Amino acid sequence: MAEVFSLHLLLSSTNQRASPPSYKSLNSAKTYSKSTASVPASRKGRFSVLKKTQKLNLEVSPHRAVSAVRLMRIELGGAFADLLNEKGKGSGDNEMGYVERTLGFRTRDLEDRDLRLITDIVGGTIRWRRYLDHLISSLCHDKSFSSMEPLLLQILRIGFYEIVKLDMPPYAVVDENVRLAKVALRPGAGNMVNAILRKLVLLKEQNSLPLPKLEGDDRTQARALATLYSHPVWMVRRWTKYLGKDEAIKLMEWNNTDPSFSLRANAGKGISRADLEEKLNSLKVPYELSLHLDDFVRMKTGLQIVIQAGLLKDGLCAVQDESAGLIVSVVDPQPGEKIMDCCAAPGGKTLYMASRLCGQGMIAAIDVNKGRLRIVKETAKLHQVDSVVTTICADLRVFPETNTETYDKVLLDAPCSGLGVLSKRADLRWNRKAEDMEELKKLQDELFDAASLLVKPGGVLIYSTCSIDPEENEDRVAAFLLRHPEFNIESVEKYVPSDFVTSQGFYSSFPVKHSLDGSFAARLVRS
Numbered sequence: 001m002a003e004v005f006s007l008h009l010l011l012s013s014t015n016q017r018a019s020p021p022s023y024k025s026l027n028s029a030k031t032y033s034k035s036t037a038s039v040p041a042s043r044k045g046r047f048s049v050l051k052k053t054q055k056l057n058l059e060v061s062p063h064r065a066v067s068a069v070r071l072m073r074i075e076l077g078g079a080f081a082d083l084l085n086e087k088g089k090g091s092g093d094n095e096m097g098y099v100e101r102t103l104g105f106r107t108r109d110l111e112d113r114d115l116r117l118i119t120d121i122v123g124g125t126i127r128w129r130r131y132l133d134h135l136i137s138s139l140c141h142d143k144s145f146s147s148m149e150p151l152l153l154q155i156l157r158i159g160f161y162e163i164v165k166l167d168m169p170p171y172a173v174v175d176e177n178v179r180l181a182k183v184a185l186r187p188g189a190g191n192m193v194n195a196i197l198r199k200l201v202l203l204k205e206q207n208s209l210p211l212p213k214l215e216g217d218d219r220t221q222a223r224a225l226a227t228l229y230s231h232p233v234w235m236v237r238r239w240t241k242y243l244g245k246d247e248a249i250k251l252m253e254w255n256n257t258d259p260s261f262s263l264r265a266n267a268g269k270g271i272s273r274a275d276l277e278e279k280l281n282s283l284k285v286p287y288e289l290s291l292h293l294d295d296f297v298r299m300k301t302g303l304q305i306v307i308q309a310g311l312l313k314d315g316l317c318a319v320q321d322e323s324a325g326l327i328v329s330v331v332d333p334q335p336g337e338k339i340m341d342c343c344a345a346p347g348g349k350t351l352y353m354a355s356r357l358c359g360q361g362m363i364a365a366i367d368v369n370k371g372r373l374r375i376v377k378e379t380a381k382l383h384q385v386d387s388v389v390t391t392i393c394a395d396l397r398v399f400p401e402t403n404t405e406t407y408d409k410v411l412l413d414a415p416c417s418g419l420g421v422l423s424k425r426a427d428l429r430w431n432r433k434a435e436d437m438e439e440l441k442k443l444q445d446e447l448f449d450a451a452s453l454l455v456k457p458g459g460v461l462i463y464s465t466c467s468i469d470p471e472e473n474e475d476r477v478a479a480f481l482l483r484h485p486e487f488n489i490e491s492v493e494k495y496v497p498s499d500f501v502t503s504q505g506f507y508s509s510f511p512v513k514h515s516l517d518g519s520f521a522a523r524l525v526r527s
């Protein structure tokens, strides 16, 4: 899931040369106000900034304009993006089209360097949001911060991020952000950006940024840590409880670093890792071989080049974290087996398992989400593994009531908090709430019970998540085993490197320890 989201962001920045959409029908304050439900009431009023004039502006740097608009889209939520997609008729991927419809002007076309900057700035600004907002609200009156219009806030966040975290030349950053505020909003907004950013530059030069000190009781310290490392307070408290303060800090530092990506060579299409290496070499994309999986390579940069070269579109490889690949190693799919992949969409693990069946056996991929399941079907075709993949749209919790067929192996890759993938899913930390955890655990238990009914006697049930939270992992397995004494733990030691095997025989990857996303899997055999 994480990889798909990141990929979406990257893909959406590659198509900016598509012809611009018609924006007129969208460009009314009334239309936009419908889509601002997730924005504080105080920030809803200023969509009147959307201008009706269409013009080319060569003074504003394109990466800044695109970053500001993309940040607004992300903050305003799906409704905003969906509305644009629907009215723009397939133009949702057109970054400059978004800029034009939102700000009323286009800038010059984006170059590769701009695309890299946009990825860095958007990801970083989202990750550091709490930290940046603390500084912004300290440097302007609290009242003007809480009622600040969305675009002005995004411009300030970008400027603060560039100055404080990217160490970019401060006066160039000030000038460029002032220009964007003036052109996209009005001269007064430019003056405000100028005053606040100059204050920031001065404080940074004097090494006296107004940041909280790590002192006081646990609550106060958790709040300070949450600001300093830019995470929600509830996550800081949870990790301090489970990992201790030092490890919690290391984890937050990891979550704030730029993620690396892995590519899996698609054996289903006859592509070996050596073939993939050849392609990457010819594209001059630096990579390392995975230490854990024969068909994976790891890369820090160059994903944009891989996308533009069509390697994903042609199904030669897939973006997949090694931690997800190792869950497939725990399943250990063998040719001829009948496998049920519960909660399968968008299909990362289905496709990898299918490629390991070498055309023999079958995988039934269930998911409740029709749209996401369609992606599984289409990608299975693209990856040439569709002969062994069947998709079923159903709610797993009721599926066994009418389906008594059983399987050699059942993978339940449960919906979870995603707390193991926060470095890739920059926005996830702000969307997750502490209350979600209880709901998720209830759903995980229900799905676990349902999945167990699909396992044949002697068959294997694999429970997995992309979370590092014991309450979603070890605790769910322990609760399941109490309800289902007919299942026993089988250690994963035969299937993954020993470094990933816990004392209870589970698979666990931890970001700080393994430099991979966090994930978990348990292998349970039915007696």
Ligand SMILES: C[S@@+](CC[C@H](N)C(=O)[O-])C[C@H]1O[C@@H](n2cnc3c(N)ncnc32)[C@H](O)[C@@H]1O
Binding pocket: 001, 324, 342, 343, 344, 345, 346, 347, 348, 349, 350, 366, 367, 368, 369, 372, 394, 395, 396, 397, 413, 414, 415, 416
């Ligand atoms: C973690 S994602 C699965 C990722 C997938 N296994 C992969 O590797 O790409 C969880 C999936 O569970 C699905 N889901 C949630 N509740 C479900 C239910 N009651 N029945 C079936 N699928 C469900 C969601 O639609 C989502 O696609």
